[in-house]
Amino acid sequence: MTSAPPEQESYVVARAMPAIISAPPKRNAMMRTLRRHPTMWLGGTLLALVAIMAIFAPIISTSDPSAMNPAVRVQPPSAEAWFGTDMLGRDIFARSVYGARVSLIVGIGVALFATIVGMIIGLTAGFVRWADGIIMRIMDGMMSIPAILLAIALMTLMRGGSVMNVILAITIAEIPRVARLTRSAVLSVRELTYVEAAVACGTSKLGIIRLHILPNTVAPITVQATYICASAMITEAILSFIGAGLPTSIPSWGNIMAEGRALWQVKPNIVFFPAIFLSVTVLAVNLLGDGLRDAVDPRLAKRV
Amino acid sequence: MTKPEGSETSHPLVELRDLVKYFPIHGGLLGRQVGAVKAVDGVSFEVNAGETLSLVGESGCGKSTVGRCVARLLDLTSGELRLDGERIDGLPQSNLKPFRKRLNIVFQDPFSSLNPRMNVEALISEPLRSHGIVPGRAERRARVAQLLDTVGLSADIMDRMPHQFSGGQRQRICIARALSSEPDFIVCDEAVSALDVSVQAQIINLLMRLQADLGLAILFISHDLAVVEHLSDRVAVMYLGRIMEIADRDQLFAAPAHPYTKALLSAVPLPDPSVRQKRVILKGEVPSPIDPPSGCPFRTRCPIANDICAQIRPELVEHTPGQSVACHFPG
Numbered sequence: 201m202t203s204a205p206p207e208q209e210s211y212v213v214a215r216a217m218p219a220i221i222s223a224p225p226k227r228n229a230m231m232r233t234l235r236r237h238p239t240m241w242l243g244g245t246l247l248a249l250v251a252i253m254a255i256f257a258p259i260i261s262t263s264d265p266s267a268m269n270p271a272v273r274v275q276p277p278s279a280e281a282w283f284g285t286d287m288l289g290r291d292i293f294a295r296s297v298y299g300a301r302v303s304l305i306v307g308i309g310v311a312l313f314a315t316i317v318g319m320i321i322g323l324t325a326g327f328v329r330w331a332d333g334i335i336m337r338i339m340d341g342m343m344s345i346p347a348i349l350l351a352i353a354l355m356t357l358m359r360g361g362s363v364m365n366v367i368l369a370i371t372i373a374e375i376p377r378v379a380r381l382t383r384s385a386v387l388s389v390r391e392l393t394y395v396e397a398a399v400a401c402g403t404s405k406l407g408i409i410r411l412h413i414l415p416n417t418v419a420p421i422t423v424q425a426t427y428i429c430a431s432a433m434i435t436e437a438i439l440s441f442i443g444a445g446l447p448t449s450i451p452s453w454g455n456i457m458a459e460g461r462a463l464w465q466v467k468p469n470i471v472f473f474p475a476i477f478l479s480v481t482v483l484a485v486n487l488l489g490d491g492l493r494d495a496v497d498p499r500l501a502k503r504v
Numbered sequence: 505m506t507k508p509e510g511s512e513t514s515h516p517l518v519e520l521r522d523l524v525k526y527f528p529i530h531g532g533l534l535g536r537q538v539g540a541v542k543a544v545d546g547v548s549f550e551v552n553a554g555e556t557l558s559l560v561g562e563s564g565c566g567k568s569t570v571g572r573c574v575a576r577l578l579d580l581t582s583g584e585l586r587l588d589g590e591r592i593d594g595l596p597q598s599n600l601k602p603f604r605k606r607l608n609i610v611f612q613d614p615f616s617s618l619n620p621r622m623n624v625e626a627l628i629s630e631p632l633r634s635h636g637i638v639p640g641r642a643e644r645r646a647r648v649a650q651l652l653d654t655v656g657l658s659a660d661i662m663d664r665m666p667h668q669f670s671g672g673q674r675q676r677i678c679i680a681r682a683l684s685s686e687p688d689f690i691v692c693d694e695a696v697s698a699l700d701v702s703v704q705a706q707i708i709n710l711l712m713r714l715q716a717d718l719g720l721a722i723l724f725i726s727h728d729l730a731v732v733e734h735l736s737d738r739v740a741v742m743y744l745g746r747i748m749e750i751a752d753r754d755q756l757f758a759a760p761a762h763p764y765t766k767a768l769l770s771a772v773p774l775p776d777p778s779v780r781q782k783r784v785i786l787k788g789e790v791p792s793p794i795d796p797p798s799g800c801p802f803r804t805r806c807p808i809a810n811d812i813c814a815q816i817r818p819e820l821v822e823h824t825p826g827q828s829v830a831c832h833f834p835g
Contacts, residue, residue, distance in 0.1 A: 393617040399597075400575055401631040401681065402604035411630075415621040 240491020246484035250477075254300040261294035265451045274467050283473040286459050295451040296474050302363060302440075302452040303433045303481055309367040310374060310432035311425045317371070318378025319421060323409065325379065326386030336383065339376040347373040351435055355444045366445050370432045381424050385417035419496040426489030430482045437478055453478045515589035516550035517721050518574065518607075518689055523547045523583035525569050529794070542793045543569040545745040547583075548820070553688060556715065556722040558732040558753075560768070561742035562790060570742070571693045571725045575609045576600055587689075605635050608682035612694035614674035618666040624677055625662040628652070631685035651680040655710060672703035679710065683718075691723045696731060708735055729772045733757055741765045744801040745793055747820055751827035761823045761834040764802050800832070808833055 235241070253260060262282070269289035277284045283292035325335040342350065347370075354369035355361070389395065390413060398408050439445030440454025441461075448455050453474040460470025526540035544566040551557045559567045572578045574585065576592065585593040592603050608631070611617040618627055628648045632638045638647050649659035655676040666674060675695065682690055692711065696704040712735055714720055726732050732739055733753065740750040741764065749762040760766045767784040786805045791797050797804050803813040812832055823829040 393611050393613060394619040396572075396577055397609070397611060397617050397678070397681070398619075398630065399577055400604060400607075400609045402601050402634040402685070403630060404634065407634060411622070411626075412619050416619070 237491040237495050239487045240495065243484045243487025243489070243491060246480060247488060250300050250481050250484065251304060253297055254304050257297045257301060261291070261297040263291045263294050265290060265294040265298045266449060267291070274463065274470075276467070277469055284467070284469045286456070286470050287463070288459075292456065292470060292473055295456050296453065296477050298451045299453040299456060299474060300477065300481070302446060302450060303436065303478065305363060306367055306370065306436040307429040307433040307481075307485065310370045311429035313367065313371045314374040314378050314428055314432075315421060315425045318375045319382045321375065321379040322382025323386055323413070325383045326390065326413075327405075327409070332383075335379070339379050342373075343376045343380075345373075347431070348435055348438055351439060352442075352444050355439060361440075361444075361446045361450075363446065363450065366436055366439060369439075370435050373435070374428050374432065377428065378421065378424060382417060382421060385420055386413055389413050389416045423489055423493040423496060426485055426492060430485040430489070433478065433482055433485070515586070517553045517555075517588065518723075519550040519584075519586040519589070520570075520574060521548050521584040521586075523570060523573055523585070524581045525566070525573055525578060526581045539794055542745050542796060544573065545796070547742070547745070547747050549740055549747065549750060551689065551721050551723060553721050554715065554719045555737045556724055556735055558724045558726060558736035558739045559742060560726055560729060560732055560739060563727065564790060564793070565742045566745040566793070567725045567727075567742050568693050571609065571691045571723060574723060575607060575691050576603065577609070601635065605631070605637075605685045606687050607689045607691070608685065608687045609691040609693060610675070610678050610682050610695040613698050614671050614678055615698075617678055618674055620666055623663050623665055624648070624652070627666070627677060628681045628684055630681060635685050637685060647684070648680075651684050654683065654714070655680045656706075670703075671699050672706060675699060675703075675707055676710065679707075679714070683714065688719070689721045689723070691725070693725045694727070695724075697726065697728065704731065711735065729768065741768065744790060744796055746801055747830065748802065749827070749829045749831075750820065751829075755824065755827045759824075759827075761827060761829040762802075762831045763806050763808055763833075800830075 262280075267290065269285070271289065272281070272285055273287055273289035275281055275285040275289075281291045281293060283296060286292055286295075321335060321339070325332045325339075345353075350373040351369045354372055355365065358365045358369065395408060395412050398412055403411065436445060436452065437454035437457070440452040441458045443455075443458065446452045446455055448459065456474040457471045460467065464471050523544055524542075524546060525544040526542050528537045529539040529541065530536065531538040547566075547570055549557060559570060561567050569578065573580050573583075576585070576595075576597075580593050583593060584591060587603060587606065592600070595603070622630075625645060625648050628651055629638075629644045632644055632647060638644045645662065648662055652659050652661065657673065657676050657680070661669075666677070669677065675698075678695075695711075696707050699707060708731060711722065711724075715722060724732065724736060736753045738750065738752055739756045741748045741756075741762065743764050749756065749760065749765045751761075756765065757769065760769055763784075767786050770782065770784045784807065786807075788805050791801070791804055797814070799815050799817050800806070800809070800813040801817075803809040806813065810832065816832070818830045818832050820828045820830040823834045
């Protein structure tokens with residue numbers, strides 16, 4: 201290496217460089233990751249199908265999901281009503297297709313809100329030492345109540361079965377899990393040498409959170425978010441099934457099953473079809489989450 | 505940052521007076537403080553512009569703690585830290601930005617000191633961005649290219665990620681990052697210890713060249729005496745949180761005055777197998793810094809320790825010009 205010329209007015213570290221500065225490269229890592237992780241691929245495809253069904257529900261379903269027709273109630277599957285009809289003569293196929301909307305909105309909504317709020321709480325706990333004890337004890341208290349019980353209690357408090365209320369109730373119940381995970385990730389990352397190096401480089405506290413802490417904690421939290429999405433779908437179905445969630449005017453897989461419960465032994469189709477939809481959707485989300493986890497942390501994949 | 509008038513002559517660049525750093529130990533149900541690890545207990549030295557001061561000692565003697573305190577990554581328990589005569593030990597972290605621009609640190613492990621999710625450009629330009637030195641993206645890339653050239657790396661690696669590099673290359677990236685805000689003082693905390701010997705030599709030569717070109721002052725923390733002898737102007741020997749001996753390099757290696765320094769130097773392997781040297785073998789273990797011995801900290805292992813060593817702690821006093829020793833029986 202040649203050294204810098206000795207005489208300089210300003211403090212220049214090296215001789216000037218020719219303009220060989222290339223543009224940042226484009227990434228095609230997304231497709232490669234998908235190909236390498238078949239579970240992610242399968243989960244993603246199934247979930248995409250459910251999403252298409254939810255978006256195009258009015259086109260796909262053959263009839264109005266709320267239209268009652270007592271003359272043809274509790275029918276077995278037929279050409280007119282593919283999945284049969286329930287006790288009020290409503291088309292179960294139409295209701296199941298519309299039910300996908302509720303499940304997806306609740307699942308994604310809860311995953312999104314719980315992650316955002318949980319991350320903010322977790323970052324605060326991990327960074328503000330005096331607040332840590334207080335915040336985490338509150339989170340522990342919330343976690344000591346089973347999520348489904350807490351959600352039922354919150355639904356009772358809110359006195360009204362709307363999709364927004366269901367999302368809110370389940371979100372509150374799921375927040376502690378995200379907060380706990382974020383806090384532990386922050387605590388382990390903030391002790392790393394590169395954070396110390398960033399302090400030495402004069403980077404501000406917010407800059408350190410944004411540049412160093414968040415990007416290195418976001419991976420496990422994204423994986424956690426998919427699991428929260430799956431569990432929120434189940435919780436919503438349970439709430440609607442026991443009557444604490446959505447009224448039957450908004451078809452949800454949970455309340456369709458609730459209506460078929462009494463007739464389960466004679467007319468299993470009423471329960472069967474929404475149950476299959478729910479299982480497949482939850483399975484799809486979990487597969488996607490597993491694939492994501494494997495892509496994010498290959499060491500974990502081998503262990504499981 | 506403008507330097508005060510006449511500062512070049514009247515003050516050393518960095519001055520440390522009686523640095524004390526205790527790490528409290530909490531115990532019991534209520535987490536009360538039950539003791540303290542006396543990691544550094546009264547260390548003073550100064551580093552002049554363009555000079556390399558090496559800090560040597562066994563592991564656990566507090567040399568890295570000194571480095572981290574000087575870089576203000578740890579708060580001082582007590583003591584004074586001056587940069588160009590200006591006290592910076594009491595400043596809160598939020599007021600340290602001008603100081604951070606002038607001082608940076610290179611860590612031991614080049615694998616953990618680079619954020620795995622940032623590319624080389626983002627890593628090296630971090631000080632540029634946080635100090636607002638180079639505003640535009642294009643100018644920043646040009647500056648990063650310059651810095652990469654300075655540390656002997658090609659400018660077209662700018663968009664690569666840290667995991668694509670070897671340890672030596674990563675350490676060069678760390679050095680480039682430390683240099684990017686044009687500091688005049690760098691702390692190298694065991695900066696070559698984690699590297700292969702051949703790579704060590706390259707990095708040491710790089711540091712020496714940078715020092716010659718840029719007039720950098722370096723605090724070089726190491727346990728490798730051969731490396732220290734190669735690149736230092738002055739050497740400070742630490743033991744159990746205190747400086748035992750501080751001297752000009754040649755003086756220290758030719759005529760060590762402290763028994764601990766003698767023992768350390770006799771442990772350095774010589775390249776000539778026909779030369780038989782007298783080894784000074786120390787007995788016992790390093791005492792715990794939680795409960796250090798009374799008087800001289802080295803007395804429990806010292807071959808010439810006396811009654812007075814247990815009672816009076818020897819101060820660091822000038823033994824010969826350019827050589828200060830903390831021992832009752834130097835020489």
